[in-house]
Amino acid sequence: MSIKKFLQDFLNKNPFKGFYQVDRLRPPGAVEEKKFMELCIRCARCIEVCPYDSIKRADLFEKMQIGTPYIFARDRACYLCMKCPSVCPTGALDNNLVDAEKVKMGIAHIDQNRCLNYLYVKEEEGVISTGRAQICSTCYNVCPLQDKAIIMEKYILPVITEKCVGCGICVEKCPTEPKSVYITPSGMGNKDTAGFYYQRSKMSFKKSEEITDDYLKGDKLLQKKQNIQGEDKPKFKNNFKVQEKIEGW
């Protein structure tokens, strides 16, 4: 190793400037980690305004990051209310960020060997046999960017797309232990030092153009649901007797 390389390595691994860990995120709008550590004065204003108590003040375990704001997605994810970016006095969080979809705290990655839906399909296809089969789909159901950040392939396999903002709600709610979904925080070092999950998750990204748009959302979905009439009686193959009225309904 040449002296130059040694010096580069030594100085670039500045212990003051953060280290990588999955499921530990900076609040939305945070600038890249190195810059963040320079700018954040640990004033705790973002911690104070967060209505969901998502942001925690880093303690001794976070070494020199002590006092800076972190979101520990496994305990409490960010609910994307977008209150915190505007209060930062130094611009460590981008003050002008208001659009939740533009947040980039990180990106989720689903561990296919643990996710219940993947296991179910494998079980179904006879690849494995665990003796139990559960469909979960929690991550898909809780994602605030449902069908954008996370899509259901073959109606059952949750796949994260690059639109994922890394809010971590899927991680917080994932019922398996250990969790089957991880967030790779963005801006923490480059991808060589970002570790295993970053490499893994990159491979499972899907380009957002590939997602089809033929689903209903928001108001349209609500409208459709409200328009469902009770009058069309379902037609059954066998001649079941359909109850006209439900008592006390």
Place this chain on the structure above:
Amino acid sequence: MIKKYRKVIQSIIFVGMFVVPLLNILEIYFIKGTFYSIDIGDIGIADPLAIFQAIISSRHINTTMFISVILPILLILLLGRVWCSWGCPYYFIVEGIDYLKKKLKIKNSKPSYDERLPHKTNFIRYGFLIIGILFMGISGIPLLNLISAPGIISSQALVLVKFHYLTFEIFFILILIILEFFYFRFWCRYFCPQGTFLSLFRWKKGLKVVKVKDDCSNCLSCIRACPMLLNPMREADNSLCHNCGDCIEVCPDNKKVDTLKFRM
């Protein structure tokens, strides 16, 4: 009188430290922040040293940073380093310790007045600030915020109110408080980088203690009262003075005719 006002303001600020997070929990965001940086309505106020460090370490300045230091610096230019004696929660605690010591009849560790002491004190605290800024430059993060007594106390108050626990930083304050029992005001006088940085903005024309009458009864009670170990009759324009007004409070001549007074 001055002391009473000062105690009232100090107490309000101290209690406010706990009330502000409470209001924020109730989603009232009128005041938000800690003594690193606080927003009152739309007015941003920040610790000048914290912003200075952020500017140095990131080599970058934006308008929010710039605007938030205007008010504190104006305040110091006009009223002197009043933050320390009228606002800082650490100073409030330290004065509480003095009171406690008196009650418990523990020997006061206050050194006696010495003409050379102010120079020595200033030398140590400016030296400490410069070394601190140097270390901060090397580390590349606002390192001095980790030893900011007012900042830590207020952020711990926030964490306590919001999450019902304390983080490790509180040990720093506890150590300072324990040492304070043996060394009189050592942190504020010799080390506190925040207070030292504020001293830089003291302006000759700002508020200061002046002996307005040429002679006095020479009881020297002001010298005994000064927590910064200055001679208020001569050296109140020293950057150590934080306009606490303790010297004015004790001066017996003031009762008859203005002798030692705050003047612009």
